[in-house]
Amino acid sequence: MWRDYSIGFIKRNRASSLSVIVAAFISALFLSWLCGLFYNFWNYEIERIVSEEGDWQGRICGTFDESVVSDIKNFANVDAVTINPKLSDENNLVVDIRFQNIRTVYRDMPIIAEQLGVSDRDLSYHELLLSRYFVHDPQDTAPPLLPAFCAAVLMIVCVSLILIIHNSFSVSMDARVHQFGIFSSIGATPGQIRACLLQEAAILCIPPILLGTGIGAALCFGTIQLVNQLAKEIVGRHEAVFTYHPLVLGITILAAVLTVFISAWLPARKLSKLTPIEAIRNSGELHLKKKKNVRFLSLVFGAEGELAGSALKAQKKALRTSAISLTLSFMGFTLMLCFFTLSEISTNHTYFERYQNAWDVMATIEDTDLEDFTKTDDVQSIGKADSVIYQKAEALCPVLETNFSDRLNELGGVEAVAGDSVRIVDGSYLVDAPILIMDDKSFEAYCRRIGVNSKSTGSIVLNRIWDSVNSNFRYKKYVPFLSEEQDSIVLQNTEQTEETVELPILAYTQEPPVLREEYDNYTLVQFLSLSTWKQIENTIGHTEADTYIRVLAEGDRELSALKAIETEISDMIGDNFTFEMENRVQERRDNEEMVNGYKIMIGALCVLLAVIGIANVFSNTLGFIRQRNREFARYMSIGMTPKGVRKMFFIEALVIAGRPLLITLPLTVLSVGFMITASCLNPMEFLTKAPILPAAVFILGIFVFVALAYCMGGRKIMKCNLAEALRMDDIV
Template sequence: MEKSSAIRNGGKDMWKDYSTGFIKKNRASSISVLVAAFISALFLSLLCGLFYNFWNYEVESVILEEGNWQGRITGAFEEDIVSEIENFANVKTAEINEDLSDGQTLVVDICFDDMRAVYHDMPLIAQQAGVPETSVSYHESLLSSYFINDPQDSTPPLLMAFYLFVLLLVSVSLILIIHNSFAVSMNARVHQFGIFSSIGATPGQIRTCLLQEAAILCVIPVLLGSFIGIALTFGAIQAVNVLADGIVGRHEATFIYHPLVFAITILASFLTVLISAWLPARKLSKMTPLEAIKNTGELQLKRRKKSRILALLFGTEGELAGNALKAQKKSLRTATLSLTLSFLGFALMLSFFTLSGISTNHTYFERYQNAWDVMATLEDTKIEDFAYTDEIHALADTDSIIYQKANAVCSVPVDSVSEEVKSLGGLEAIAESDVRIADGIYTIQAPIVIMDDSSFAMYCEQIGVSSTENGSVVLNRIWDNINSNFRYKEYVPFLSENQDTMILQSQGDTAATVTIPVLGFTQEPPVLREEYDNYALVQFVSLSTWEQIEETIGNAEPDTYIRILSEKERTLTELSTIEVELTNVLGHDISFEMENRVQEKLDNDAMLNGYKLVVGALCVLLAFIGIANVFSNTLGFIRQRKREFARYMSIGMTPEGMRKMFWIEALVIAGRPVLITLPITAVFVWLMITASYLNPMEFLAVAPIVPILLFIATLFGFVALAYYLGGKQILKCDLVEALRTDYMG
């Protein structure tokens, strides 16, 4: 009675003393919780920090390369259009892009207060400005970094979403480590708290006790782990900068850490601690004192079922191991989920980067390796103002083309499309919203590639077209997206080739038109490092032709390009010599940037190696996550099983039989995540291969099989080690004494 009254009235001090005493006397259990909280907070902080810095770097790269705008509108405006656009609801800023605007058309870059409304507001702004929707463009690479995609796009970019998905998988796995450690520690004390409950302790007091222990054990490890995670993030950013120091055109990554990232890390860790301590207390509050006292901490199987497969493979020990695993089913669920998520994140990340490398090789290096060796971009230079054309063409053993690009649209009668297009359901079925039709006339994008006269004449000679007169060569092809995919495109003729002229219009002012003779139609573009729109009628014209239509069409891009292709295979040193010769020709009067194909490949390989290093480090972290959970779960539950194994020995089981049980359980615990993960990974990989239209054999040839097998071997090895250490502890203890006492500590 006195003890009951003391518990009711002695409240806080008694429970505080009890919690402190329990922590001191049960150092192994306390250390398990401390380590779990520290590791989880550290890795969670590191992963969140790396993801945030990676995202911030991507945004910075896009802004540096493409500008800080969200929507863009082009047209023949008066300059007061800027103030009109700024008065539009949700518009934050509107500025004239001086680099892209010319005397006739203005390019206005727009930013919004709520950028998620950009795809809704830009058409309204275009309508208010009196220009067609074709004059509107969106900064898709920047918007997609903020997870904002065109609602009309059926295949939005999913890279950032995929990274976020993997981050969430790993974070859930980390959070489960803390929960699992608490579950192991608290479940062993049901019997003890039952005794307290029988002498008057209320569920509220027991919950207070457990929360006190959680606070005492986890506050310092969580804070320490979070701060060390921030420091490791800073170190990782500096290491990436050192490794990527020689990459041309790369801006240095700057460490940045938003307070919200820290708040999320701390909140997630402490909420996990709170929930992990609350759940056992809630379970205890539903048990009667008698039920709790009768609970010895020994694993119980409510309904015994035969483990047919294990019994068939391993005999009696397999049957007993199966029953033990079923008795632990609920407790092992957390460990299985954590290991599965860790392995799944590991396998998916490796597979994704493998597929990404294959795709990059397809779409860039293999595609353009025979198109260029050296590229020079002449900044803010019109092709008609470039005075060194003859000197460029005179470079020894090289083929060169000097060109500029401009934007326009063209009008094409409905009857002019080819029979092949009609058989596919018409232009609307293929190009959908990329073309507009009104009064039997299609309005189609018609990008213009302006080539120096001698290069244009040589191109015309190659395709069998006369270049004696002014006019354009039309790239007469359209992607047959019904019978082919974007990876392996097949083209059909766009037009019927029975027209002698094309009507070109200014993109910003459709009333400004020019009729240009068609010199010929072709499906073979000149050898340039250019990607052409799938549903556009690209026009290749000479500089002489452009000078006649420039005033009407306008919309020329500000830069001029020089493409140099060596007539023989060159080494990096030889290409560098060409760069030096080209630099000497251009002199100091022109601002330019130079690219070298071989150097570009080396830089790309260096970047891929950097990515692999980062991925490898993350994989190591993922392995540690799984291993930490294996030890916290396996060692914790083995300590509760002294009575179980004492009973087995009392009926004749030998130590060898017990060891066999341990190995069987270890095999199942390690094998279950593998059996769950491999099919899921295979499905995800198949979906990614299908979505990217790659040949599955290409992936299989470079599939990350060895790292995945190493992860599996590591997983099995550490689970076996955990069971070995736990089994060794059990075999050393006095199992006869374990049968006599209810003390399981």
């Protein structure tokens, strides 16, 4: 009997049934997409680590011979053993081990070491890879965060979806309180009523759960392909491959089923607890518990505004999910657009626009001193390009207060400008003095540019300090650091400060060479030729390990031309040096691709929140037909015209879509104002690039879909029979 009743009710109430089906479909779709993304990102991270660092899980270093490989293979849980040729040398052999059961790594490795007579200090674990497999050192007291994070996100999503789907079931079940009250009065038990409602939920939700799970997996596949497409230009990136494990399918369906079951069980339990008298007296209409005047709506829209406001207050609980989802989607989308706009402006300020005329190609020659680099002349012979080869070193410089410039003294001295960045030692201010060592030819060209004789031994001093009193870090102003009266400068070893050299000052300048370098705010940067550095390197020391090649194209600066320069430099350097190459145009494209990827991912999440909110509006408007047809029939019986009914629907739709906007805009303005202030940007610079159009399109889309939901619900109500709607004992 209950089965026939449920099937009959579903057939006669397609609108409310459709809202439940849509809610279950969205739930399964979102859970499937989310679980699939989690699994694929996890799998991608493992593949990336293996490709970059190897698939070893444990490593042993010792003075044993190669026969140890066969000894290790004899251990029961060992899967593979290989000798690492890059880390092994004549004195030590490094052996990489993989295990069949990865979870016993931290237990088996000490046993293997003991059998080989190796100390535990010679053992190492691939902790990053092991952590991705959720294997952690048992002696580490810190709990593993990744599984807890994934479980927490899944739990939050399920709870959120329960709140959303629960509303769809609640709207459908609340409209039937009167019916079940009559059934209860003739003998139906609470258990039978709950079973009937859960049976209906199963009939309605199983097909959309399966369909949503499949489409969610397809959406996950599309997301992975989209990420690959956006990031295809990123050099050296490992391409993601879509995978879908059966366990992911099981978790998705289980989570979706539990979500739907709990969503249906909550209102069913509440309904089954009503006494027959309470249920029979319930007409299914929405009522305000406390009368409230809606002054603003009544003032603007008249009587229809008053009625619409009262109806919205009566539906406040049912529309709570829509309000939260739409508000979060509005805020998330607008803040995301504003954040990325500010980030783009900041990045252009500090990097791309700042250095667009400083470099086009950068090569880093690893673990090589400038004087040992034998390809200097070849690099500088590249046609239509300006090349500089340089290395960096560290030193200190003692400065007397009497040598400060007048401008610096007017600001209150170096303490007022630099604070704790400089210190006093033996009556002198000890200032960091970074050294840039340039090849002789490049140094000579730099000297010609600033009008200095390059034949003499000495240093060119970058004589400036950031005026932090009258400018911020975004728009820096500089004043002279030294008075420029001294003819020489003393440099100290950063560790052994008694080791010093005195160099003639060839020139003071506030124009550094054209390099891709960021100089600290409160330092005295020294520019030296390689010939000068050779005379003092034994005293100063502390050179960085790498040498840099900066190339600035003088003609075509398109990507293809810069790629050709990269290839030419690579061929020149050959296999004698280990190097990394950077391309300014390629870096900018990579950055734009990554930012666009972030925008799409976060934007998709915001759109999903908006879809959840809109789905809740559709669910409510399509499900309230049986609840509100008496309400509107009563209004029309006392003279309200169809035009007035449509006006009420228009007002309700306007409030539902407009309220989140009114809440979001002030918060967004305050947040963006805070971000602009914190980043010290000119507000007009942001306003000229403010993402007004995409935000307006997003907001307009929300308004259109909310209006569409009310249009569909309103058309059905307008078709209801007036006399039938006013009957007090409406059962089916």
